[in-house]
Amino acid sequence: MAAEREKIYDCEVKRRRVKVGGGYEPFWKVKAVAEALADNDTEFRCKDCFGEVKLLGRTGKAGTVPYVEHKVAADSEFCANGLLFKKATDGRESKVSAKPVE
Numbered sequence: 001m002a003a004e005r006e007k008i009y010d011c012e013v014k015r016r017r018v019k020v021g022g023g024y025e026p027f028w029k030v031k032a033v034a035e036a037l038a039d040n041d042t043e044f045r046c047k048d049c050f051g052e053v054k055l056l057g058r059t060g061k062a063g064t065v066p067y068v069e070h071k072v073a074a075d076s077e078f079c080a081n082g083l084l085f086k087k088a089t090d091g092r093e094s095k096v097s098a099k100p101v102e
């Protein structure tokens with residue numbers, strides 16, 4: 001049996017916006033992974049725990065939808081949207097990553 005993979009189709013991407021008083025400031029925006037790739041976004045993080053993610057499924061084949069998964073298993077174990085968190089049966093509470101992407 002193949003191991004179950006974590007597949008998250010929404011992520012946060014880092015964007016810049018004009019700041020009041022001049023200049024730019026970064027902010028994170030929730031987006032579908034496929035849309036972020038189409039927009040050439042380069043900085044990603046998990047929208048729920050803010051942890052690092054890996055980009056996967058970018059084969060470009062028809063019917064393939066790109067997605068992300070947590071880089072660090074500990075994030076998946078405590079992220080509200082993590083596969084390992086959802087499978088945990090000990091009643092744990094979700095929390096943000098110990099090493100959030102800023």
Ligand SMILES: [Zn+2]
Pocket residue numbers: 046047048049050051070075076079080081082
């Ligand atoms: Zn997460």
